[in-house]
Amino acid sequence: MSVTHLSRPLSLARKGDKGVVSHVHATGEAGHDLERRLLEMGFVEGAKVEVLHEGLIGRDPIAVRVDDMRVALRRREAGFISIEPQAA
Helix, strand or coil: CCCCCCCCCHHHCCCCCCCEEECCCCCCCCCHHHHHHHHCCCCCCCCEEEEEEEEECCCCCCEECCCCCCEEHHHHHHHEEEEEECCC
16 A cells, blocks of 8 residues: 555654554565564554654653554664544
8 A cells, every 4th residue: 555645653643642554664674674573563554553642751662552562662763653634
């Protein structure tokens, strides 16, 4: 699935934001391993996501509901996940 103009990085989402994963693409030397790990955590195309919590310092890390799972990740990692925002 191609990334649409409505897609934005999960790293820009705030607490309470909801969306659907449209694309996962990590770059760089460690990109392949990170992309595989994100996919294994459930960040696959079509998965529903909701930002549940943001850290106090720099809003990092974030806690995200991915379908029925809860996952914590750094905003840097969340930047490799594109979501199509949905109404909260």
